[in-house]
Amino acid sequence: MNASGWRRGGDHYYWLTAFLAAHDLQRRTCRAVAASIFGLGAIGPILSLGVLGPGSAAGMVVMAGVSSCCVVMALLWLRPGWPSRRVSWACVVVGTVCIAASSIVVPSHSLGILGVTTYAVLGSFVVVFHSLRLLIFTWTVGAGALAYLAVRLAEDDVSMAVATVLLIVLVNVFAVFACRMVVRLIANDTPYGDLEPVTGLPGRHAFFERVSGLIGARTRDDDRQLVVVVVNLDGYSLMVDVRGRAEADGARVGVARALRETARRDAVIAHPGDAEFWVADLFTTRDPHPLAERIRGAVANSRSGLTASVGVVCTPLEPLAAVPTDDVVEELLNIAISAMFEARRAGGNQTRDAIDPALTVLAPPRED
Structure with missing residues (x-):
């Protein structure tokens, strides 16, 4: 606006x-x-x-x-x-x-x-x-x-x-x-440049900034894992075509509300595009599956009438502080997006995860 x-x-x-x-x-x-x-x-x-x-x-x-x-x-x-x-x-x-x-x-x-x-x-x-x-x-x-x-x-x-x-x-x-x-x-x-106007959630730029803050300043001493979740709404484009933009906007608001109620208070939630939502949080364990399932269930039970394909990546937090945070966030998002597409190809309304994947940003530089 x-x-x-x-x-x-x-x-x-x-x-x-x-x-x-x-x-x-x-x-x-x-x-x-x-x-x-x-x-x-x-x-x-x-x-x-x-x-x-x-x-x-x-x-x-x-x-x-x-x-x-x-x-x-x-x-x-x-x-x-x-x-x-x-x-x-x-x-x-x-x-x-x-x-x-x-x-x-x-x-x-x-x-x-x-x-x-x-x-x-x-x-x-x-x-x-x-x-x-x-x-x-x-x-x-x-x-x-x-x-x-x-x-x-x-x-x-x-x-x-x-x-x-x-x-x-x-x-x-x-x-x-x-x-x-x-x-x-x-x-x-x-700050509308950092907020998606329909849902009021942060956009892409704000998400990168806030996740960088998570990496640089842990909220708890026992936080050891960074979890990034990509949520893509199944059938959103069809809803826009059949029910119209107003109904689709209402569905996005419902999903945003469901994510706010499901994620922890300190979690970062963003909405970079029409059908996609991002969530980032710090975990003490390497098992993000319960969070992914809660998010999937929250979307399915929301008033939006939609389901979601959910991809999640979990990686140790400590090594990330030594490399450019924007590069870290970009690569983690790409991995989570790949997992999300895998869930979508399997029929949607499912979750897929990637635990401790090898990150190129952490790879040592090649010797000439």
Whole structure:
């Protein structure tokens, strides 16, 4: 993602999904969104208990429908896992209609026009997670509801109607503007040259740098082996052709999340290309097979619906510090990629490993 992408107002749902996952904030965000939806949905039943509630049977039905929709949407955000972009879009559309309906059916026009203020909450969510096109839809529906209520309120007090409309517009515009600026600051401060924009994982260059750090500075005294894993998604190209790029991006986000949950905290995880992921970690033993199997199983059980061919290489750590680390990482990746292709040729959804292979970077120079 870059500055021009922000100016075009593109949808950045998956990038923020990855950003939240990288900072372990997805679950808390889901709970906050669910609590906000549930709280807004509870306003209708509370009003129905008093004299300002809907005065007709039709109004009561509308308010009950709005509350039911809010409960369903809140439960969607409380489900295990992060909601898909399509689910989030649906919640925004339904929420937009629900706010308008609940504001209009209230007998008191001054109370109804106050309810339109809640578009500031919805608009803030849209500008953070979605596109300006969806924000335009939300504001268009909100403007229609606001205009209707303002006209009805102006029948009793024109100055009150004008002042209220001005206040609501200012609150909504400021809330959306502030949220957009915050997210743009996050985007500008993130080193996109080192991050893959969909998953938020490091790219090739960052992987080389971080693995070089692993080689040069051991995190534990008993670390003796460097393990590099190459994960290639089976059938990814077919998914892009059949389901489209959006579904494929969602699958990559799911795989990235599965790898984060499977690997150790100190492991280096990277995503250099569409169908490929890399993992590097330090081990105390020469048996990386359990890690490779956990990764294979995590991908197969993820929401991506894909399987993976996994290649892994394990080599002693100590000799590597004496040679250029970039050359070491490059050769280990090539060995792991060869093992991965062997697993793919065997049918995919398998692992292959190379234990302590002979590395050319460690070979003594030839004598002339």
